[in-house]
Amino acid sequence: xxxxxxxxxxxxxxxxVHGRQVTPVDGVSLTLERGVALGIAGESGSxxxxxxxxxxxxxxxxxxxxxxxxxxxDREAPIPYAPADVHGHGISIIFQEPMTALNPTMRxxxxxxxxxxxxxxxxxxxxxxxxxxxxxxxxxxxPERRARMWPHQLSGGLRQRVMIATALSVEPQLLLCDxxxxxxxxxxxxxILGLLQELRTRLNxxxxxxSHDLAVLxxxxxxLAIMYAxxxxxxxxxxxxxxxxxxxxTEALMTSVPSFxxxxxxxxxxxxxxxxPRDFPPGCRFAPRCDYAQEDCTSADxxxxxxAPGRTTACIHPELIEGLGQ
Amino acid sequence: MGRFxxxxxxxxxxxxxxxxxxxxxxxxxxVTPGDPARQIAGLRxxxxxxxxxxxxxxxxxxVLEQYGRYxxxxxxxxxxxxxxxxxxxxxIIGDRIxxxxxxxGAGLLLVVLISVPLGVISALRKDRPIDHIIRGLGLVGxxxxxxxxxxxxxxxxxxxxxxxxxxxxxxxxxxKAHHIFLPALTLAIxxxxxxxxxxxxxxISVLESDYISTGRSIGVAGSRLVRRFVLRxxxxxxxxxxxxxxxxxxxxxxxxxxxxxLPGLGxxxxxxxxxxxxxxxxxx
Ligand SMILES: Nc1ncnc2c1ncn2[C@@H]1O[C@H](COP(=O)(O)OP(=O)(O)OP(=O)(O)O)[C@@H](O)[C@H]1O
Ligand SMILES: [Mg+2]
Numbered sequence: 063x064x065x066x067x068x069x070x071x072x073x074x075x076x077x078x079v080h081g082r083q084v085t086p087v088d089g090v091s092l093t094l095e096r097g098v099a100l101g102i103a104g105e106s107g108s109x110x111x112x113x114x115x116x117x118x119x120x121x122x123x124x125x126x127x128x129x130x131x132x133x134x135x136d137r138e139a140p141i142p143y144a145p146a147d148v149h150g151h152g153i154s155i156i157f158q159e160p161m162t163a164l165n166p167t168m169r170x171x172x173x174x175x176x177x178x179x180x181x182x183x184x185x186x187x188x189x190x191x192x193x194x195x196x197x198x199x200x201x202x203x204x205p206e207r208r209a210r211m212w213p214h215q216l217s218g219g220l221r222q223r224v225m226i227a228t229a230l231s232v233e234p235q236l237l238l239c240d241x242x243x244x245x246x247x248x249x250x251x252x253x254i255l256g257l258l259q260e261l262r263t264r265l266n267x268x269x270x271x272x273s274h275d276l277a278v279l280x281x282x283x284x285x286l287a288i289m290y291a292x293x294x295x296x297x298x299x300x301x302x303x304x305x306x307x308x309x310x311x312t313e314a315l316m317t318s319v320p321s322f323x324x325x326x327x328x329x330x331x332x333x334x335x336x337x338x339p340r341d342f343p344p345g346c347r348f349a350p351r352c353d354y355a356q357e358d359c360t361s362a363d364x365x366x367x368x369x370a371p372g373r374t375t376a377c378i379h380p381e382l383i384e385g386l387g388q
Numbered sequence: 389m390g391r392f393x394x395x396x397x398x399x400x401x402x403x404x405x406x407x408x409x410x411x412x413x414x415x416x417x418x419v420t421p422g423d424p425a426r427q428i429a430g431l432r433x434x435x436x437x438x439x440x441x442x443x444x445x446x447x448x449x450x451v452l453e454q455y456g457r458y459x460x461x462x463x464x465x466x467x468x469x470x471x472x473x474x475x476x477x478x479x480i481i482g483d484r485i486x487x488x489x490x491x492x493g494a495g496l497l498l499v500v501l502i503s504v505p506l507g508v509i510s511a512l513r514k515d516r517p518i519d520h521i522i523r524g525l526g527l528v529g530x531x532x533x534x535x536x537x538x539x540x541x542x543x544x545x546x547x548x549x550x551x552x553x554x555x556x557x558x559x560x561x562x563x564k565a566h567h568i569f570l571p572a573l574t575l576a577i578x579x580x581x582x583x584x585x586x587x588x589x590x591x592i593s594v595l596e597s598d599y600i601s602t603g604r605s606i607g608v609a610g611s612r613l614v615r616r617f618v619l620r621x622x623x624x625x626x627x628x629x630x631x632x633x634x635x636x637x638x639x640x641x642x643x644x645x646x647x648x649x650l651p652g653l654g655x656x657x658x659x660x661x662x663x664x665x666x667x668x669x670x671x672x
Contacts, residue, residue, distance in 0.1 A: 120601045123514070150607015163598040167620035176616075177606040225602070232606050 074128035086339035088292035101279030104289030119145020154229035160221035164213035171209025177231030219250035291347035298373035308375035487652035495575030507587025526581035538647035555649030
């Protein structure tokens with residue numbers, strides 16, 4: 063099957079904070095084809111985690127979701143779905159901190175066996191064997207022995223592998239990764255990235271990988287979406303976005319990473335702080351921090367316009383962007 | 389093994405606390421007016437008689453000596469003799485402690501039966517009507533003094549329906565359970581609100597944790613999620629909470645035994661204190 067697996071249209075997440083409406087995710091739209099790895103980059107607080115949680119229906123109970131979510135499940139074309147439709151079926155998620163993401167009162171083998179027991183109709187014995195098989199798949203040595211261990215008995219890297227095995231236990235078509243390597247040692251980070259890479263091709267899963275680390279996204283993703291202040295401001299194939307950013311914020315993010323910014327004399331890092339969801343500026347939300355800002359920027363409506371095949375930007379003056387001088 | 393070590397440590401921590409309590413009780417009884425010798429010998433006793441009584445009980449020694457002697461005896465299991473009835477305090481306590489253990493046991497059982505379901509429902513339905521109702525009832529229960537609740541139950545339940553006795557204790561298991569129900573319920577009404585509140589807070593923090601999201605994401609839902617992911621993690625802190633509350637139940641028992649005329653330690657304590665029977669009071 064080909065075609066779209068997930069379609070997100072004008073997603074909004076609103077909280078009622080002491081009687082005031084706060085909307086940290088404010089009109090996110092994206093489409094994801096089967097088997098594609100999409101990276102979402104953006105500063106802290108831009109709404110990356112909330113977007114992922116909306117997709118898999120894990121928002122806290124005090125959040126209100128707006129917009130439309132469609133997922134293909136076992137069908138040809140995406141249809142609207144409820145969270146319960148994709149839990150244990152179709153979509154899985156792995157989190158940043160594997161220690162807090164694993165049930166501390168469950169042996170890791172039992173946790174991995176939950177999915178097969180509940181959704182594949184497996185008996186206890188069969189599900190346990192499946193769990194060990196999954197642990198072997200994610201590269202856990204001596205899985206028979208480790209299946210009997212508690213999460214706190216494992217190293218950080220092994221815990222994240224257990225988390226991945228748990229997510230894979232329900233055979234998802236889409237794996238959501240919320241900064242899965244940020245909490246790990248650098249050497250372990252590369253191993254986990256390599257593993258996700260390998261699993262993705264082997265199992266033909268689509269992935270949405272959230273990170274604020276562009277270099278990591280460059281390694282693992284096909285496409286990139288840049289998020290700022292609750293909205294997506296630029297999308298495109300990873301290489302093209304890196305080679306020729308079409309939004310000043312993308313360019314600014316790249317200059318803040320040494321490996322990208324090395325060839326420029328621009329200031330490393332972005333001046334100012336990301337805006338607070340309680341007080342987003344009008345028009346283009348990046349305008350107050352933007353080197354290229356024009357007068358009409360503060361009144362521009364948010365709209366992702368096509369700039370090239372497969373490439374979109376929300377910037378109304380992309381022609382002004384100088385690039386990194388490559 | 390880890391759990392055993394934890395329990396042992398907690399029990400050891402109780403020992404200095406017991407010495408502290410004995411010291412405080414001892415000091416309070418020493419400074420409150422009322423002469424034990426006078427109470428024993430009677431109002432008409434002569435000064436010589438009183439002196440003799442004091443001498444025989446060691447009341448002329450310094451407070452420090454009395455305390456030292458007392459603690460020395462206590463650690464050997466000897467609680468002394470009641471000044472008044474001349475029976476060994478240990479045997480008086482032995483007679484009465486069964487009733488108090490019954491009351492605390494039944495009270496604790498009711499606390500668990502009431503608090504666990506209500507705490508769980510309150511947390512799972514946080515900020516919904518049922519949560520508000522449970523918290524409202526909790527506030528009412530918390531603000532009613534135990535003797536007041538006891539009197540209300542006696543008047544409204546025992547007297548009007550005649551289903552429950554209004555005082556005393558029984559011989560057989562059935563009788564005992566029957567007699568202990570209202571006093572235990574009184575204890576539970578006073579204690580449960582604190583446990584419900586604690587359990588609710590504990591469960592809510594568990595519900596917000598990442599591993600609950602993990603559980604949900606792989607399709608664990610409903611009672612299976614509550615049992616295998618929520619309760620398992622809230623159980624440890626919940627048990628600690630209830631164990632701490634068990635200590636407070638002892639204080640409640642003292643009050644309630646009097647209200648329901650239960651011949652337990654608490655009632656004995658009140659009688660002994662009225663009669664300035666120092667060893668009996670300290671023994672308890
Ligand atoms: N339960 C909540 N109630 C109110 N505001 C919330 C809640 N959860 C998140 N927010 C707000 O939403 C914004 C976006 O949060 P989110 O976790 O999606 O950010 P993020 O892009 O994942 O950032 P990070 O890189 O730090 O993980 C934050 O500013 C946060 O304050
Ligand atoms: Mg996040």
